[in-house]
Amino acid sequence: MLEVKNLTFKHKGENREILREIIFTASPKEIITILGPNGAGKSTLFKCISGIWNDYEGEIRFQGERVDKFSFERRAKFFAIVPQEHEPPFSYSVLDVVLTGRASYIGLFSSPKREDYEKAEEALELVGIKHLKDKAYTKISGGERQLTLIARALVQEAPVLLLDEPTSHLDFRNQVIVLNTVKKLAKEKNLTVIMTLHDPNLASLFSDKIVVLKKGKVFHNGCPSEVIKKEILEKVYEIPIETLNNEKLTFVYPNLEI
Numbered sequence: 704m705l706e707v708k709n710l711t712f713k714h715k716g717e718n719r720e721i722l723r724e725i726i727f728t729a730s731p732k733e734i735i736t737i738l739g740p741n742g743a744g745k746s747t748l749f750k751c752i753s754g755i756w757n758d759y760e761g762e763i764r765f766q767g768e769r770v771d772k773f774s775f776e777r778r779a780k781f782f783a784i785v786p787q788e789h790e791p792p793f794s795y796s797v798l799d800v801v802l803t804g805r806a807s808y809i810g811l812f813s814s815p816k817r818e819d820y821e822k823a824e825e826a827l828e829l830v831g832i833k834h835l836k837d838k839a840y841t842k843i844s845g846g847e848r849q850l851t852l853i854a855r856a857l858v859q860e861a862p863v864l865l866l867d868e869p870t871s872h873l874d875f876r877n878q879v880i881v882l883n884t885v886k887k888l889a890k891e892k893n894l895t896v897i898m899t900l901h902d903p904n905l906a907s908l909f910s911d912k913i914v915v916l917k918k919g920k921v922f923h924n925g926c927p928s929e930v931i932k933k934e935i936l937e938k939v940y941e942i943p944i945e946t947l948n949n950e951k952l953t954f955v956y957p958n959l960e961i
């Protein structure tokens with residue numbers, strides 16, 4: 704289990720707390736989505752969990768151990784990260800980028816083995832871009848890069864998958880395919896998934912729990928049916944919102960008379 708306990712964070716030399724007393728837990732097979740307006744602190748929370756920022760109050764623990772004490776290697780073993788943006792310094796092929804996710808298995812002075820290539824191709828197949836494997840990563844679209852990075856995270860075979868706005872460059876079809884794949888993998892491979900999203904409807908469709916942040920604090924935390932509600936989202940996004948309900952889900956949309 705991943706536990707975030709009373710996490711409070713401010714940048715060095717600044718007085719303003721970007722995150723204040725954040726509390727939530729995430730278990731294997733669960734998808735936790737961090738939802739909230741621009742500037743709410745989603746990426747900062749993500750960076751604290753993934754170890755980019757370590758200088759916080761409170762604790763983040765994985766399987767009982769404090770993650771700020773993890774070595775770089777242990778972090779790579781436990782956390783697979785899909786960042787929002789990634790510019791490789793060289794013109795790697797798509798397959799090579801995915802293979803970098805196997806680094807902790809390959810060893811510093813060795814080359815990838817057949818198993819590593821097989822896993823990389825399997826992951827590319829899973830996210831639907833195996834046909835791009837020999838193309839230069841610098842010459843594919845933003846959405847195709849995002850899919851490549853998701854494949855790279857999958858071959859890492861880490862128990863925690865952290866995705867920062869995984870759908871930001873994806874078309875409608877690929878949003879659904881990628882999030883559905885992540886959901887399937889979470890269940891099949893026992894992964895703990897934490898992601899940030901901007902779309903409450905996608906969050907509702909694909910999450911087990913949603914943590915809503917507003918101004919650095921947890922505004923609400925619960926399963927989609929508890930969180931994706933007119934009264935909560937209107938307070939968080941400060942626009943009038945309407946809902947459509949059926950027995951499976953609540954769909955939210957803006958009331959355009961604003």
Ligand SMILES: Nc1ncnc2c1ncn2[C@@H]1O[C@H](COP(=O)(O)OP(=O)(O)OP(=O)(O)O)[C@@H](O)[C@H]1O
Pocket residue numbers: 714717721739740741742743744745746747748
């Ligand atoms: N390096 C930094 N130094 C100081 N303040 C920062 C720094 N990076 C971000 N912030 C501030 O922290 C707050 C939270 O930013 P963060 O990027 O976590 O928000 P977010 O919810 O991910 O936003 P978005 O949805 O726009 O990506 C913002 O007010 C931002 O200005």
